[in-house]
Amino acid sequence: MRTSIATVCLSGSLTEKLDAAARAGFDGVEIFENDLLASSLTPEDIRARCADLGLTVDLYQPMRDMEAVPEAEFARNLRRARHKFELMRRLGAETVLVCSSVSPQAVDDDALAAEQLRRLADLAGESGVRVAYEALAWGRHVSTWDHAWRIVEAAAHPALGTCLDSFHILSRGGEPKDLEGIAAIPGEKIFFLQLADAPLPAMDVLQWSRHHRCFPGQGGFDVAGLVRRVLATGYDGPLSLEVFNDVFRQAEAGPTAVDARRSLLVLQEEVGATSLPAPVVPTGVAFAELVTPDAEPLGALLAALGFTRTARHRGKPVTLWEQGEARILVNTGPAVRREGTRLAAIGLESPDPAAAARRAEALLAPVLPRRRAPGDAPLDAVAAPDGTELFFCAAGAAGAAGHPEPPDWRADFEDIGAPPPGAGIRGIDHLALTQPWHHFDEAALFHRGVLGLRAQDSVDVADPYGLMRSRAVTTPDGSVRIALTVGAAPTDDTVHAQHIALATDDVVAAARRFRDAGGSLLPVPANYHDDLAARFEFADGELETYRDLGILYDRDAHGVFRHCYTRTVGRVFVELVQRDGGYRGYGAANAPVRLAAQHAVRALTGG
Template sequence: MRKSIATVCLSGSLTEKLTATARAGFDGVEIFENDLLASPLTPEEIRARCADLGLTIDLYQPMRDVEGVPEEEFVRTLRRAEHKFDVMRRLGADTLLVCSSVSPWAVDDDALAAGQLARLADLAQEFGIRVAYEALAWGRHVSTYDHAWRIVETAGHPALGVCLDSFHILSRGSEPKDLEGIADIPGEKIFFLQLADAPLMAMDVLQWSRHYRCFPGQGGLDVTSFVRHVVNAGYRGPLSLEVFNDVFRQADAGSTAVDALRSLIALEESAGLSPLPAPVVPSGVAFAELATADPQPVTELLAGLGFRRTGRHTGKPVELWEQGDARILLNHGTATRGDGTALTALGLEIPDPRAAAHRAESLLAPVLPRRRSGQDVPLDSVAAPDGTELFFCATRHPEHPDWTGDFKAEVHPPQAGSADGNITGVDHVALTQPWHQFDEAVLFHLTVLGLRPHERVDLADPYGLFRSRALSGGTDGAAAPRLVLNLAPSPAAETGTRAQHIAFTTGDIVTAARRIRAAGVELLRIPSNYYEDLDARHAFAPGELDTYRELGILYDRDDRGGEFRHCYTATVGRVFFEIVQRTGGYGGYGAANAPVRLAAQRR
């Protein structure tokens, strides 16, 4: 289906919004009246600009407080409408959005409302324009789509239809049965369809609407079922986004527009309207790549954790460090982001790397050019919204190129110490997102990689709110790979909360922590007050809590008896490491301990 977006979704001037919309790949645009009024371009120039960009103007909006008003007020409304229709004719727009009235003058009289909307449609028809009537969720007398349809049906005018808006319908807590009435509306009378999602929040619906809408797939509303009902009713117009969001209004219009179009492509797939290449869900983390201009601090830290350098790249200044199934690439030939060691790339274990890359391209993931010699193993890679490179790998797979073939092996003697205290693999990787890309990053990883979301968690940071959302590849929401997307309190947050981190698994965290400390690695110091609170909340074996206090091990237990023990290294540049031990099916990430950890990192 054709895809459109309202200019109110994007930041910038009208010209900037139109350019971003076209570059993202949209077919059309809704012109929000405030954007037109603030533009120095005439309607004719805007029309020409849209034509040059390959955009149609699918809707002009909004017109408010039209129906159910006293006659003298309605006469003034018709005069206002005539001006709008003339502007629309100059723009080349043929559909006007009319919102249900919130005027204190409006009366609860469906016959009056139908008659006045019919008179408005008469005038619109003279200009070759249609009127799409929409029920606002906070409308004074008309607040539901079925009520709006009854009024339109009573009016019986060919130039009058309805606009169905997913937010206004679903925000009222609509059950699946509440959407069945859409089938009673003839498809040709659904003049327009507007789409938005939103996080589930207990607040005034008007404030919810004006500040917290997001693109489909980024919130908690069932936009997919809503679209199915509308299309099954016979609607064949564009899928159009209308999102009011404080973050989007400040973010780069170009990346927001791409995020918006990706949401519609994914929505078409979920609603069964347009197939995409099937998701190829990663099975684990092949490697994490750290870039640094000064490798010594991080190599000392890796060595202290028990990693060994097992290979050097045959053509680049990149080292391979391994322990168990955990692999770190240390790249000291690539510039970092200006503040030391940084996590710049992830290799994801993929059963079919080429198919994963094909899906990523279909969902607008930017394919990254890779500088390589003729001997280098070819790897498909794309960029995540925060710039992290994602490589699709099949490590030591007989049917796919093995990326480890680029490294000349180094032989080391067997590792000493207890195997129970060794690192065995990567548990999860936590990526701190730019403040304006959190929702975009969640949607990207869900749709491109086919991961499953956990509930969003808001945590108390000493200097603000720290938002976190985990994504995983398993049907139980806890299987590898696990990615955790974090949003730091502010763009200027300090290193402790801006850092990315890699969590490694071990079968015995006490042995691991003792071995790591004996190797000279400093673990994060946790206040005694934390352990006194633990003692009050949980029963421990004699001496167990004292051991955790000594080593800086944090503890969490879920309501099913699953246990989580974890500790942290100091931060090097923008990276720190976590050691974790999961028992009893624990599927979380120790969120209850995060405020203590964040405060300790601040110190």
């Protein structure tokens, strides 16, 4: 199907928005009136620019407060419409969006609304224009799709149809049965389909619409279900995005357009309108790669945790540290020195690395060029929205050097030691990636669409200096867990921290070994453990042990979670995790305490 995007979705000048839409692969655009009014280009210039870029002008919008008004006011509306229809002729747009009225002058009279829309459609038809009538969720008298359709049907004019908007329909909380009537609309009378998703907060619907829409797949609406119903009518127009979002308006237009296009590709796949390479769900974490300008503090941290340096890359300044099934690469290359210690790459075990890479490329993930020496494993890699490099590694090959087929990343390393016996760390429980402020929703869609991970509900976490959002994406069996977090504003320092959570069967023993080896655990305020004593019952001496080691505690319906943290090295810290009884979360209830403790340490140490 053809795809389109409203210029209001993107930031920048109208020229920048058109360029971004074209580069992302959209077929057309909706020209938002404010963008045209603020542009120094004439309508003819805009039309020519769109043609040069291969874009059609699919909609001009919006015309407001047109119908069900006193006759004198409607006469003024017709005068305004004549000017707009002439503008559309110059622009090359054939369809105009008319929103249901919010004017105090509008009256609750469907017959009058139909009669005036018919007269408007007469004028539009003379100008070669179609009118798409849309119900705003906060419309004064018309606020639902079916009410708008009844008026369009009563007007019975060939130049008048309806526009269906997923936000206005789904934000009113309708059940699936409430949407069944869409199938009765003749497809040729659906002049346009606008798509947006949104989280599901409790707030005024107008504010919700103006500030919190997002692209399909990034919120809580069943956009795919609505699109299936619309396509069943025979609708053959574009799938068009109309998203009002404060973050998108401040982000760079190019990446936002790519994110938007990816959302429509995933949506089209979900409704059976396009075919993409099938998702290849990763089966585990092959490695986590840390880059650092100074290997000494990072090496000391890993050694205290019980890791052993087992291998060295044959041609790069990269060493492999292992314990159990946890593998961490330490990269000290000169290209990373200015950026400090950070989590830069993740190796994902995949049953079909080549197919996983094809899926990623089809969904517009940047394919990363790699400088390889002769004999290096030809690993496919793409970049996540936050810049983290994702390597697709053959499942089962990572633990055996020299595995001939498929390529084994471990074969690029020469052994210099053996993993420790009887390791206290079993593997990597999860990875926490901090997102740039404007990439949080994009990251969730990327990991779901590209990697086939399941996105869990978003969680708000109180930080001493703001509010953080967190959302986990996982495989069904939990073999891969990634927690995506973002601070409350672009300047929020909390977004710089990243961490690796290591799984253990005995967090108390692991914490003691770490401390006895010279490691520094994050101190936890005594008030926290006093509160634990009030909330839960513990065996004799158990709470005192947690207090001594800074261990935090949580429960859910499935089990118990015990965890503690190391001090931060650069941007990275390590979490020791013990899950018992099928606990599914990440200790979100304890995150405010952890964040406050990290702020306190930073204030004392200046780092």
